[in-house]
Amino acid sequence: IFSVEKSLTKRRLWKPAEEEVSERAALQICSSTKKVVCRTYDVQDPKSSAKPADWKYQSALSASWLALSCTVNVNIHIPLLATSPNHDLEKNTKNGLNRWSKQIEDSVFLINGQVRGDDTELLEGQKKSKGATQSGTHFFDVKVLTQLSQGSSHRSTAAVQICSGSINLKGAVKCRAYMHNNKPKVKEAVQALKRDIINTLCDRCEILFEDLIINEAPHKKNFERAYHVLPQRLFVPIAGSSVMLSDYKFGDEATEEIQERFVEMLDQSVQTKDIHIAEDIST
Incomplete structure:
Protein backbone atom coordinates (compact mmCIF):
# COMPACT_ATOMS: atom_id res chain seq x y z
CA ILE A 1 0.00 0.00 0.00
CA PHE A 2 2.80 2.42 0.89
CA SER A 3 4.64 1.61 -2.36
CA VAL A 4 1.52 2.23 -4.44
CA GLU A 5 0.85 5.51 -2.65
CA LYS A 6 4.46 6.62 -3.16
CA SER A 7 4.26 5.83 -6.87
CA LEU A 8 0.98 7.73 -7.28
CA THR A 9 2.26 10.72 -5.31
CA LYS A 10 5.40 10.95 -7.45
CA ARG A 11 3.34 11.30 -10.65
CA ARG A 12 0.67 13.54 -9.15
CA LEU A 13 0.53 17.22 -10.15
CA TRP A 14 -2.04 18.27 -7.55
CA LYS A 15 -1.71 18.47 -3.79
CA PRO A 16 -4.11 16.73 -1.38
CA ALA A 17 -6.32 19.01 0.70
CA GLU A 18 -5.40 19.51 4.35
CA GLU A 19 -8.63 17.90 5.53
CA GLU A 20 -8.23 14.92 3.21
CA VAL A 21 -8.31 11.46 4.76
CA SER A 22 -4.87 9.83 4.64
CA GLU A 23 -6.04 6.33 5.55
CA ARG A 24 -6.20 3.60 2.89
CA ALA A 25 -8.11 0.35 3.21
CA ALA A 26 -6.79 -3.12 2.36
CA LEU A 27 -9.45 -5.77 1.78
CA GLN A 28 -8.63 -9.48 1.82
CA ILE A 29 -11.20 -12.07 0.72
CA CYS A 30 -10.53 -15.78 1.10
CA SER A 31 -11.80 -17.55 -2.03
CA SER A 32 -12.54 -20.81 -0.17
CA THR A 33 -14.02 -19.62 3.13
CA LYS A 34 -15.33 -16.26 1.80
CA LYS A 35 -13.99 -14.66 4.95
CA VAL A 36 -13.45 -10.91 4.61
CA VAL A 37 -10.71 -9.06 6.50
CA CYS A 38 -10.37 -5.29 6.25
CA ARG A 39 -7.51 -3.20 7.63
CA THR A 40 -6.58 0.46 7.27
CA TYR A 41 -3.17 2.14 7.00
CA ASP A 42 -2.20 5.78 7.43
CA VAL A 43 -0.08 6.41 4.33
CA GLN A 44 1.21 9.70 5.77
CA ASP A 45 2.95 7.76 8.54
CA PRO A 46 5.39 5.11 7.21
CA LYS A 47 5.63 3.61 10.70
CA SER A 48 1.89 3.18 11.16
CA SER A 49 0.59 -0.32 11.75
CA ALA A 50 -2.56 -1.93 10.38
CA LYS A 51 -5.81 -1.11 12.17
CA PRO A 52 -8.82 -3.45 11.98
CA ALA A 53 -11.88 -2.01 10.26
CA ASP A 54 -15.45 -3.19 9.77
CA TRP A 55 -16.55 -4.06 6.24
CA LYS A 56 -20.27 -3.96 5.58
CA TYR A 57 -22.20 -4.60 2.39
CA GLN A 58 -24.90 -2.09 1.45
CA SER A 59 -27.54 -2.63 -1.21
CA ALA A 60 -27.89 -0.22 -4.17
CA SER A 149 -3.74 36.65 -16.93
CA GLN A 150 -2.98 37.08 -13.26
CA GLY A 151 -4.38 39.94 -11.27
CA SER A 152 -2.39 42.94 -10.13
CA SER A 153 -1.87 41.31 -6.73
CA HIS A 154 0.35 38.64 -8.30
CA ARG A 155 3.92 39.48 -9.25
CA SER A 156 5.46 37.71 -12.21
CA THR A 157 8.98 37.54 -13.59
CA ALA A 158 10.26 36.97 -17.11
CA PRO A 218 16.37 5.03 -33.01
CA HIS A 219 17.83 7.01 -35.95
CA LYS A 220 15.11 9.69 -35.87
CA LYS A 221 16.64 13.16 -35.59
CA ASN A 222 15.71 15.36 -32.67
CA PHE A 223 15.24 18.46 -34.81
CA GLU A 224 12.61 16.88 -37.06
CA ARG A 225 9.07 18.14 -36.62
CA ALA A 226 6.74 15.36 -35.56
CA TYR A 227 3.01 15.15 -34.89
CA HIS A 228 1.65 12.62 -32.41
CA VAL A 229 -1.94 11.97 -31.41
CA LEU A 230 -2.47 11.46 -27.70
CA PRO A 231 -4.51 8.39 -26.75
CA GLN A 232 -8.28 8.84 -26.94
CA ARG A 233 -10.35 8.53 -23.81
CA LEU A 234 -13.06 5.92 -23.57
CA PHE A 235 -15.60 4.97 -20.92
CA VAL A 236 -16.93 1.54 -20.04
CA PRO A 237 -19.87 0.91 -17.65
CA ILE A 238 -19.47 -1.19 -14.52
CA ALA A 239 -22.05 -3.96 -14.33
CA GLY A 240 -24.85 -3.05 -11.91
CA SER A 241 -23.63 0.51 -11.44
CA SER A 242 -24.13 3.95 -12.95
CA VAL A 243 -20.38 4.64 -12.68
CA MET A 244 -18.20 4.24 -15.78
CA LEU A 245 -14.53 3.27 -15.88
CA SER A 246 -12.01 5.27 -17.89
CA ASP A 247 -9.35 3.88 -20.21
CA TYR A 248 -7.35 5.04 -23.24
CA LYS A 249 -6.71 3.78 -26.76
CA PHE A 250 -4.50 4.71 -29.68
CA GLY A 251 -6.13 5.22 -33.07
CA ASP A 252 -4.80 1.94 -34.47
CA GLU A 253 -5.73 -0.10 -31.41
CA ALA A 254 -8.38 -2.76 -32.06
CA THR A 255 -11.51 -3.18 -29.96
CA GLU A 256 -10.40 -6.71 -29.07
CA GLU A 257 -7.30 -5.32 -27.36
CA ILE A 258 -9.43 -3.05 -25.18
CA GLN A 259 -11.69 -5.95 -24.24
CA GLU A 260 -8.71 -8.14 -23.36
CA ARG A 261 -7.31 -5.38 -21.15
CA PHE A 262 -10.51 -5.14 -19.09
CA VAL A 263 -10.60 -8.91 -18.64
CA GLU A 264 -6.97 -8.83 -17.49
CA MET A 265 -7.42 -5.88 -15.10
CA LEU A 266 -10.90 -6.48 -13.69
CA ASP A 267 -11.94 -9.93 -14.90
CA GLN A 268 -14.88 -8.19 -16.58
CA SER A 269 -16.11 -8.92 -20.09
CA VAL A 270 -16.97 -5.79 -22.06
CA GLN A 271 -19.26 -5.79 -25.08
CA THR A 272 -18.28 -3.73 -28.12
CA LYS A 273 -21.48 -1.67 -27.87
CA ASP A 274 -20.59 -0.71 -24.28
CA ILE A 275 -17.27 0.93 -25.22
CA HIS A 276 -17.95 4.67 -25.48
CA ILE A 277 -15.24 6.66 -27.28
CA ALA A 278 -15.40 10.09 -25.64
CA GLU A 279 -13.32 12.08 -28.13
CA ASP A 280 -12.64 12.49 -31.83
CA ILE A 281 -9.37 11.25 -33.28
CA SER A 282 -8.22 14.86 -33.74
CA THR A 283 -8.25 15.49 -29.97
Whole structure:
Protein backbone atom coordinates (compact mmCIF):
# COMPACT_ATOMS: atom_id res chain seq x y z
CA ILE A 1 0.00 0.00 0.00
CA PHE A 2 2.80 2.42 0.89
CA SER A 3 4.64 1.61 -2.36
CA VAL A 4 1.52 2.23 -4.44
CA GLU A 5 0.85 5.51 -2.65
CA LYS A 6 4.46 6.62 -3.16
CA SER A 7 4.26 5.83 -6.87
CA LEU A 8 0.98 7.73 -7.28
CA THR A 9 2.26 10.72 -5.31
CA LYS A 10 5.40 10.95 -7.45
CA ARG A 11 3.34 11.30 -10.65
CA ARG A 12 0.67 13.54 -9.15
CA LEU A 13 0.53 17.22 -10.15
CA TRP A 14 -2.04 18.27 -7.55
CA LYS A 15 -1.71 18.47 -3.79
CA PRO A 16 -4.11 16.73 -1.38
CA ALA A 17 -6.32 19.01 0.70
CA GLU A 18 -5.40 19.51 4.35
CA GLU A 19 -8.63 17.90 5.53
CA GLU A 20 -8.23 14.92 3.21
CA VAL A 21 -8.31 11.46 4.76
CA SER A 22 -4.87 9.83 4.64
CA GLU A 23 -6.04 6.33 5.55
CA ARG A 24 -6.20 3.60 2.89
CA ALA A 25 -8.11 0.35 3.21
CA ALA A 26 -6.79 -3.12 2.36
CA LEU A 27 -9.45 -5.77 1.78
CA GLN A 28 -8.63 -9.48 1.82
CA ILE A 29 -11.20 -12.07 0.72
CA CYS A 30 -10.53 -15.78 1.10
CA SER A 31 -11.80 -17.55 -2.03
CA SER A 32 -12.54 -20.81 -0.17
CA THR A 33 -14.02 -19.62 3.13
CA LYS A 34 -15.33 -16.26 1.80
CA LYS A 35 -13.99 -14.66 4.95
CA VAL A 36 -13.45 -10.91 4.61
CA VAL A 37 -10.71 -9.06 6.50
CA CYS A 38 -10.37 -5.29 6.25
CA ARG A 39 -7.51 -3.20 7.63
CA THR A 40 -6.58 0.46 7.27
CA TYR A 41 -3.17 2.14 7.00
CA ASP A 42 -2.20 5.78 7.43
CA VAL A 43 -0.08 6.41 4.33
CA GLN A 44 1.21 9.70 5.77
CA ASP A 45 2.95 7.76 8.54
CA PRO A 46 5.39 5.11 7.21
CA LYS A 47 5.63 3.61 10.70
CA SER A 48 1.89 3.18 11.16
CA SER A 49 0.59 -0.32 11.75
CA ALA A 50 -2.56 -1.93 10.38
CA LYS A 51 -5.81 -1.11 12.17
CA PRO A 52 -8.82 -3.45 11.98
CA ALA A 53 -11.88 -2.01 10.26
CA ASP A 54 -15.45 -3.19 9.77
CA TRP A 55 -16.55 -4.06 6.24
CA LYS A 56 -20.27 -3.96 5.58
CA TYR A 57 -22.20 -4.60 2.39
CA GLN A 58 -24.90 -2.09 1.45
CA SER A 59 -27.54 -2.63 -1.21
CA ALA A 60 -27.89 -0.22 -4.17
CA LEU A 61 -24.78 1.67 -3.05
CA SER A 62 -23.16 1.53 -6.49
CA ALA A 63 -26.14 3.28 -8.11
CA SER A 64 -26.11 6.31 -5.79
CA TRP A 65 -23.64 8.50 -7.66
CA LEU A 66 -23.77 11.98 -9.14
CA ALA A 67 -21.85 12.62 -12.37
CA LEU A 68 -20.11 15.84 -13.41
CA SER A 69 -18.74 16.22 -16.93
CA CYS A 70 -16.93 18.93 -18.87
CA THR A 71 -14.88 19.54 -22.00
CA VAL A 72 -11.61 21.41 -21.57
CA ASN A 73 -9.85 23.02 -24.53
CA VAL A 74 -6.11 22.58 -24.18
CA ASN A 75 -3.46 24.73 -25.86
CA ILE A 76 -0.16 24.36 -24.01
CA HIS A 77 3.19 25.58 -25.36
CA ILE A 78 6.23 24.02 -23.70
CA PRO A 79 9.72 25.28 -24.69
CA LEU A 80 12.61 22.81 -24.79
CA LEU A 81 15.79 24.27 -23.35
CA ALA A 82 18.94 23.92 -25.43
CA THR A 83 20.83 22.93 -22.28
CA SER A 84 18.48 20.01 -21.62
CA PRO A 85 20.21 16.72 -22.57
CA ASN A 86 18.59 15.13 -25.61
CA HIS A 87 15.65 17.51 -25.08
CA ASP A 88 14.44 15.30 -22.19
CA LEU A 89 10.89 15.47 -23.56
CA GLU A 90 9.19 13.77 -20.64
CA LYS A 91 10.74 16.01 -17.97
CA ASN A 92 10.09 19.21 -19.93
CA THR A 93 6.51 18.17 -20.61
CA LYS A 94 5.89 17.46 -16.94
CA ASN A 95 7.22 20.92 -16.02
CA GLY A 96 4.90 22.49 -18.59
CA LEU A 97 1.93 20.47 -17.36
CA ASN A 98 2.76 21.51 -13.81
CA ARG A 99 2.34 25.18 -14.77
CA TRP A 100 -0.87 24.36 -16.64
CA SER A 101 -2.25 22.41 -13.66
CA LYS A 102 -1.96 25.55 -11.51
CA GLN A 103 -4.15 27.35 -14.06
CA ILE A 104 -6.75 24.61 -13.73
CA GLU A 105 -6.60 24.86 -9.94
CA ASP A 106 -7.27 28.63 -10.18
CA SER A 107 -10.06 28.31 -12.77
CA VAL A 108 -13.72 29.16 -12.21
CA PHE A 109 -16.16 26.26 -12.54
CA LEU A 110 -19.76 26.89 -13.63
CA ILE A 111 -22.09 24.07 -12.58
CA ASN A 112 -25.15 24.00 -14.85
CA GLY A 113 -24.28 27.57 -15.83
CA GLN A 114 -23.99 28.92 -12.28
CA VAL A 115 -21.19 29.85 -9.89
CA ARG A 116 -21.92 27.96 -6.69
CA GLY A 117 -20.59 28.58 -3.20
CA ASP A 118 -17.92 26.12 -2.05
CA ASP A 119 -19.77 25.06 1.09
CA THR A 120 -23.22 24.72 -0.48
CA GLU A 121 -24.60 21.26 -1.17
CA LEU A 122 -24.26 20.11 -4.76
CA LEU A 123 -27.93 19.10 -4.96
CA GLU A 124 -29.20 22.30 -3.37
CA GLY A 125 -31.96 23.80 -5.49
CA GLN A 126 -31.94 20.87 -7.92
CA LYS A 127 -35.17 19.15 -8.89
CA LYS A 128 -35.07 15.38 -8.68
CA SER A 129 -36.30 14.93 -12.23
CA LYS A 130 -33.93 17.46 -13.77
CA GLY A 131 -30.90 15.92 -15.44
CA ALA A 132 -31.70 12.44 -14.19
CA THR A 133 -31.77 9.42 -16.43
CA GLN A 134 -33.83 6.27 -16.08
CA SER A 135 -31.02 4.69 -14.09
CA GLY A 136 -31.30 7.47 -11.51
CA THR A 137 -27.95 9.10 -12.29
CA HIS A 138 -27.95 12.87 -11.89
CA PHE A 139 -25.70 14.65 -14.41
CA PHE A 140 -24.18 18.10 -14.03
CA ASP A 141 -22.80 20.03 -16.99
CA VAL A 142 -19.69 21.98 -16.00
CA LYS A 143 -17.92 24.82 -17.82
CA VAL A 144 -14.30 25.62 -16.96
CA LEU A 145 -13.24 29.26 -17.22
CA THR A 146 -9.45 29.62 -17.20
CA GLN A 147 -7.89 32.94 -16.27
CA LEU A 148 -5.88 34.42 -19.13
CA SER A 149 -3.74 36.65 -16.93
CA GLN A 150 -2.98 37.08 -13.26
CA GLY A 151 -4.38 39.94 -11.27
CA SER A 152 -2.39 42.94 -10.13
CA SER A 153 -1.87 41.31 -6.73
CA HIS A 154 0.35 38.64 -8.30
CA ARG A 155 3.92 39.48 -9.25
CA SER A 156 5.46 37.71 -12.21
CA THR A 157 8.98 37.54 -13.59
CA ALA A 158 10.26 36.97 -17.11
CA ALA A 159 13.32 34.94 -18.05
CA VAL A 160 15.19 34.70 -21.35
CA GLN A 161 16.33 31.17 -22.15
CA ILE A 162 17.86 29.59 -25.25
CA CYS A 163 15.52 26.95 -26.66
CA SER A 164 16.12 24.40 -29.38
CA GLY A 165 12.53 23.33 -29.87
CA SER A 166 9.08 23.21 -28.33
CA ILE A 167 6.13 20.95 -27.60
CA ASN A 168 2.56 22.00 -28.32
CA LEU A 169 -0.37 20.17 -26.79
CA LYS A 170 -3.66 21.07 -28.45
CA GLY A 171 -7.15 19.63 -28.43
CA ALA A 172 -10.30 19.14 -26.39
CA VAL A 173 -10.41 16.58 -23.59
CA LYS A 174 -13.52 15.06 -22.05
CA CYS A 175 -13.46 14.87 -18.27
CA ARG A 176 -15.78 13.27 -15.76
CA ALA A 177 -16.06 12.91 -12.00
CA TYR A 178 -18.43 11.00 -9.73
CA MET A 179 -19.66 12.02 -6.29
CA HIS A 180 -21.56 9.78 -3.90
CA ASN A 181 -25.11 10.97 -3.32
CA ASN A 182 -24.64 11.69 0.39
CA LYS A 183 -24.95 15.49 0.66
CA PRO A 184 -21.73 16.26 -1.26
CA LYS A 185 -20.40 19.81 -1.14
CA VAL A 186 -19.72 21.88 -4.26
CA LYS A 187 -16.03 22.23 -3.35
CA GLU A 188 -15.69 18.43 -3.17
CA ALA A 189 -17.27 18.01 -6.61
CA VAL A 190 -15.11 20.74 -8.17
CA GLN A 191 -12.00 19.27 -6.56
CA ALA A 192 -12.77 15.82 -7.99
CA LEU A 193 -13.29 17.25 -11.49
CA LYS A 194 -10.09 19.33 -11.30
CA ARG A 195 -8.13 16.22 -10.45
CA ASP A 196 -9.63 14.30 -13.36
CA ILE A 197 -8.76 17.13 -15.78
CA ILE A 198 -5.15 17.18 -14.62
CA ASN A 199 -4.78 13.40 -14.36
CA THR A 200 -6.20 12.57 -17.78
CA LEU A 201 -3.80 14.82 -19.69
CA CYS A 202 -0.78 13.74 -17.63
CA ASP A 203 -1.65 10.06 -18.03
CA ARG A 204 -2.00 10.40 -21.80
CA CYS A 205 1.37 12.09 -22.14
CA GLU A 206 2.95 9.32 -20.07
CA ILE A 207 1.31 6.63 -22.24
CA LEU A 208 2.49 8.39 -25.41
CA PHE A 209 6.08 8.69 -24.20
CA GLU A 210 6.14 5.02 -23.24
CA ASP A 211 4.86 4.15 -26.72
CA LEU A 212 7.50 6.36 -28.36
CA ILE A 213 10.30 4.77 -26.34
CA ILE A 214 9.16 1.31 -27.43
CA ASN A 215 8.31 2.01 -31.08
CA GLU A 216 10.22 5.14 -32.16
CA ALA A 217 12.97 4.62 -34.71
CA PRO A 218 16.37 5.03 -33.01
CA HIS A 219 17.83 7.01 -35.95
CA LYS A 220 15.11 9.69 -35.87
CA LYS A 221 16.64 13.16 -35.59
CA ASN A 222 15.71 15.36 -32.67
CA PHE A 223 15.24 18.46 -34.81
CA GLU A 224 12.61 16.88 -37.06
CA ARG A 225 9.07 18.14 -36.62
CA ALA A 226 6.74 15.36 -35.56
CA TYR A 227 3.01 15.15 -34.89
CA HIS A 228 1.65 12.62 -32.41
CA VAL A 229 -1.94 11.97 -31.41
CA LEU A 230 -2.47 11.46 -27.70
CA PRO A 231 -4.51 8.39 -26.75
CA GLN A 232 -8.28 8.84 -26.94
CA ARG A 233 -10.35 8.53 -23.81
CA LEU A 234 -13.06 5.92 -23.57
CA PHE A 235 -15.60 4.97 -20.92
CA VAL A 236 -16.93 1.54 -20.04
CA PRO A 237 -19.87 0.91 -17.65
CA ILE A 238 -19.47 -1.19 -14.52
CA ALA A 239 -22.05 -3.96 -14.33
CA GLY A 240 -24.85 -3.05 -11.91
CA SER A 241 -23.63 0.51 -11.44
CA SER A 242 -24.13 3.95 -12.95
CA VAL A 243 -20.38 4.64 -12.68
CA MET A 244 -18.20 4.24 -15.78
CA LEU A 245 -14.53 3.27 -15.88
CA SER A 246 -12.01 5.27 -17.89
CA ASP A 247 -9.35 3.88 -20.21
CA TYR A 248 -7.35 5.04 -23.24
CA LYS A 249 -6.71 3.78 -26.76
CA PHE A 250 -4.50 4.71 -29.68
CA GLY A 251 -6.13 5.22 -33.07
CA ASP A 252 -4.80 1.94 -34.47
CA GLU A 253 -5.73 -0.10 -31.41
CA ALA A 254 -8.38 -2.76 -32.06
CA THR A 255 -11.51 -3.18 -29.96
CA GLU A 256 -10.40 -6.71 -29.07
CA GLU A 257 -7.30 -5.32 -27.36
CA ILE A 258 -9.43 -3.05 -25.18
CA GLN A 259 -11.69 -5.95 -24.24
CA GLU A 260 -8.71 -8.14 -23.36
CA ARG A 261 -7.31 -5.38 -21.15
CA PHE A 262 -10.51 -5.14 -19.09
CA VAL A 263 -10.60 -8.91 -18.64
CA GLU A 264 -6.97 -8.83 -17.49
CA MET A 265 -7.42 -5.88 -15.10
CA LEU A 266 -10.90 -6.48 -13.69
CA ASP A 267 -11.94 -9.93 -14.90
CA GLN A 268 -14.88 -8.19 -16.58
CA SER A 269 -16.11 -8.92 -20.09
CA VAL A 270 -16.97 -5.79 -22.06
CA GLN A 271 -19.26 -5.79 -25.08
CA THR A 272 -18.28 -3.73 -28.12
CA LYS A 273 -21.48 -1.67 -27.87
CA ASP A 274 -20.59 -0.71 -24.28
CA ILE A 275 -17.27 0.93 -25.22
CA HIS A 276 -17.95 4.67 -25.48
CA ILE A 277 -15.24 6.66 -27.28
CA ALA A 278 -15.40 10.09 -25.64
CA GLU A 279 -13.32 12.08 -28.13
CA ASP A 280 -12.64 12.49 -31.83
CA ILE A 281 -9.37 11.25 -33.28
CA SER A 282 -8.22 14.86 -33.74
CA THR A 283 -8.25 15.49 -29.97
